[in-house]
Amino acid sequence: MVSAETLTQKAAWNAAAAVPDPEVPCVTVADLGILRWIRVVNGMAVAGVTPTYSGCPATLAIEMSIEAALRDAGFDVRIERVLTPAWTTDWITEEGREKLRAYGIAPPEEATGSVRALFGETTVTCPKCDSTDTEKLSEFGSTACKAHYRCRACAEPFDYFKCI
């Protein structure tokens, strides 16, 4: 027996979970693991949202989009910014990784060494041709969460979603 409360909870989650990330619109806030939880209490949906990077300029835009989506679904809304535990790329779902790859962004790879290792290289697979013969052009790419890479096999530059 499914209670009405569970159904409402599910409706709220579905509405919020479908919100696309403003900087990487191929994935949703649920795919990225940025939307942590939803609690519905007396018609008020409280959404727990975690920022990816401390200074990610998209944080506010993401919170506003989630709020708008929940309002459209008929809820009063409160957004709670969740800092602990800190977001990690491990929270990106399998489906999210697939979507990133299809979009041309290499999903985060398990870092082989410490990120502090000087000139440390992580083997990143080219999202276009699957070659692992790739090189890092810049640790810091077009957004806080991405590094910039180039594929030596197909010569395409591409974004890599950094492991954090």
Next chain:
Amino acid sequence: MAVHDAILEVADDCLVLGHRLSEWCGHAPMLEEDLALPNMALDLIGTARVLYDRAGALEGKGRSEDDMAYLRDEREYRNCLLVERPNGDFAQTMLRQLFFAAFMHPFWQAAQSSKDEVIAGVAGKAVKELAYHIRHAGEWVVRLGDGTEESAVRMQAALLALSIYVEELFESSPAAQEAEAAGILPERAAMRAAFDATIAEVFTQAGLDMPEVTFPQTGGRTGLHGEGLGHMLAEMQSVHRSCPGVTW
């Protein structure tokens, strides 16, 4: 002195260095660095915002993050002297970044077990970001220190110019001591071993030696700053001060 003053010190370090890095935006020697430096600036400014907010809440006088950043004068800023040093050339900017990150990485690592939930949360995020800062700045220090004759001369000059500001990182003000005793912030002096290890690792590859510092410079935590900070704040605060509360 109180715990919120100690949090303000850390917030000021992050904001001032973040602002310094942002000054490179549009001026960096190559596009990759034009993205990298503002990216690191964003990490630091993002951290500062949460800390200002927390310091304001603990202070209990209703001061917001904007009040903290825009409405305090130079003498009220409590940042250490290292972070306010002007960008200089690329050698100075990268060595300054390495010194700061090599200190802050173990600092945030320890702060993850802070008794203040917000500090612990900030720390969990910042420690991951600072690892990237160490690597990025460290690689540049190696490239320049062990690069051309010209780059080595510049890195050597940067080292002489900045090494006198390192000691202050390890000093705890009375406010910081209070926060340390309360388990809110980690003890600054305890970061020495981790800092030395990081610097030794980079300097060995860069062919650099930490110079003997006879007269370490200090005073930032009591509001005594170099001339550069006043200029920086004048620029950073000018819009907010001439049009209070303006938004766009």
